[in-house]
Amino acid sequence: MELSKYPLRTYKDTPSDAELISHRLMLRSGLIKKLASGLFTWMPLGLRVIRKIEGIVRRELDSSGAYELLMPAVQPSELWKETGRWEEYGNLLLRIQDRHERFFCFGPTHEEVITDIVRKEITSYKQLPVNFYQIQTKFRDEIRPRYGVMRAREFLMKDAYSFHLDQKSLEDEYENMGNAYNNIFSNLGLNFRKVTANSGEIGGSMSHEYHVLADSGEDEIAYCDEEDFAANVEMIESKKAPDGGKLSFARGIEVGHIFQLGDKYSKSMGLTVLNKEGKSVSPMMGCYGIGISRIVAASIEQNHDDKGIIWPGEIAPFEIIIIVLNDKSSDLTAKGQEIYNSIKAIGKEVVIDDRDERAGVKFAEADLIGIPQQIVLSKRGIDQGTIELVDRRTGNKEDLSIEDLIQRISS
16 A cells, blocks of 8 residues: 555644544544544544454454344334333434334434344244344434544444343353453453443343543443452442452443343343243343444553554554655665565555655654554665664664565564
């Protein structure tokens, strides 16, 4: 990818309404563009990050045994009235009307839709347990959208829903999904905690949240790593962990939430299956959400410095950027293109900054967009037979031969 042809525009100044560092850096680095309050366009560089996150999530969910589907974003009011949430959800629910004066909503969640699917498709215990997931656009009509994509009105979410014949089966899948979530957030390169939480508006008997630790987090959590314990502060009754360990406190950004819903939705919507004895029973249900677009902001809150973003390698838009320092007396661009082709040939995601820009501009923008490894080509280095490799996170610099460089980044 040649940066001279890539649709990327960065900015020095930050809009005055951008409060969080992630919001400021996402706008400045050209990851997103604001369309209206709480509505953002994901530009090509930002969308690459989204796709990386989706790939990690899909890999773990598929491995867990869940099946991917895609449900409509727009949902008929009748389903929400069956569960009573058409009125209960309040003004967060964006209600719309079609030309036939029928009411719909732009779904903030999909419990009603998936329950409707299952009650039409699954009739026997032999078809259970089953877990469906999707990655879909959601909408919540926030009264005051803020913090960029952290609390937007439209957002991208992975939601999964499992159905079970009994509580034991639900608990088994709840544990299975919890393990999948641990793998997902670890593979995303995030420092996170799984915390005991309140079920809130979704309902159910048990829930856990997954929080990325960051000073800008809206929630306060207490944790004790020695006891593998963590909880929202509102859920703890003591200043010590359950087994007497010392609690630490931190701010957290919620990026995932899992629930044991019981039979709340199956009963209210008349979902039944026949058990082994031929008796109609209401299946138990689990619900598992991950904020895909929110993860981008949370990762930046946890990984940045005064120069810009420092992406974890797993979700960086590119792995490597080649910075060609312009020099009228030599054609470094040709050498840069040669190295670019060699790196691309070994399967690395690489971009080359071949623009006719000052060195300071190139360095500043490379740091701003946060690509993990920077390869710097200068006339002096080429004359000496070396190329500079810079680690964005540590700032460590090494002068390597082309052969050693290719070997290093391919390992």
